Amino acid sequence: MNPFKTNLYAFIILLSGNAIFAQQAEQSINNQNQLLPSLSQNTIAYSESQKDSSENVAPYNYNMLSLVDSTLVQPNITTYPPATRDYRRLGYNTAMYFGASIVAFGILYAMPESVTNWDKQAMKENGITYKWKQNVKAGPVWDHDDWVLNYVTHPYAGGIYYMTARSSGFNIFESFLYSAFMSTCFWEYGIEAFAEIPSKQDLVVTPVLGSVVGEGFFYAKKSIFKHDKKVLKSKVLGYTCLALIDPFNTLLDGFGYKEKTKAQLNLAPVGFDKGSNKAIWGLNFNMQF
Structure with a gap:
C-alpha cells in the first residue's frame, strides 16, 4: 500500500478515536457519580429493649450508639486539565x-x-x-x-x-x-x-x-x-x-513534573448532643501533594 495512504488512514482512525473517547467521557462521569454514594454510612443502632429497661432507672434515657468511622479514600489522581x-x-x-x-x-x-x-x-x-x-x-x-x-x-x-x-x-x-x-x-x-x-x-x-x-x-x-x-x-x-x-x-x-494528588475524606462522630439525643458528626478532608 502507498505509504501516504497508510499515514492518512492512520490519521483518520486516530481522529475517529477522539470522538469515541469524548463520547465515553459523559458515561465515565455518570459512573463516578454512581460510585460516590458507596461511602459507607455511619449507623446508629437503637435498642428498644435497652430503652425499656432504663426508663425506670434514670430520668434521662439515651439511645445506644454503634459508631463506625467511615472513610472515603480516593486513589492517586492527576487533575486534568489544570485548574489554572x-x-x-x-x-x-x-x-x-x-x-x-x-x-x-x-x-x-x-x-x-x-x-x-x-x-x-x-x-x-x-x-x-x-x-x-x-x-x-x-x-x-x-x-x-x-x-x-x-x-x-x-x-x-x-x-x-x-x-x-x-x-x-x-x-x-x-x-x-x-x-x-x-x-x-x-x-x-x-x-x-x-x-x-x-x-x-x-x-x-x-x-x-x-x-x-x-x-x-x-x-x-x-x-x-x-x-x-x-x-x-x-x-x-x-x-x-x-x-x-x-x-x-x-x-x-x-518525569514527575507534578506529584499525584492524594485525597482523603473522613466522616466520624465527634460528640453527642444530650439535649437532642443525637450524635454530632464531623467531616474531615485531607489532600496531600
Missing part, C-alpha cells in the same frame, strides 16, 4: 520544542528533495544562514508539497502545539494563539525557513485545522484520564495514545 494556567509547564514544553526541532530538522534534511522540496545544494554552497534570509524575504508563497504533508502532518503538528497550551491550563483561544505563534514564528519563519520559503497553506492550515484537531485530542485525553489512563482497558494503549496526542506534556508527567 501553568506558565512553568508551558515554558518547559516550549524549551523541549527547540530541542526536538533539531532532531526534526535532521530527519527532514535526510529525506529526499522530492518529498521536502529543499534545495540542499544551495544550502551547502551559501550556508544555512544565508538561505534563511533569502527565504524569509521571499515568502510566503504557495508551495507544491505533497498534500499529505500539507493537510495531514501540518494539522497534526498544529494539534500538538494546541495541546501543549491546552494541557497547561489555557483556554481554547489562548491555545489557538500559541499554536499560531509556534507554527508561524517557530517553524515556518524559524526552523523550516533555513531550508525553504514559508508556505501560505501552512501558515493557515497548521493553526486553524490544528486547533480543531487539538480540541479533539483534548477531549480524548480527558476521557483517557477518567478511565485511569486506559484505552480499551489497556494501560499500554492508554499511554500510547497520550504520547501521540500530547507528547511533551506526557513526557513531563512521566
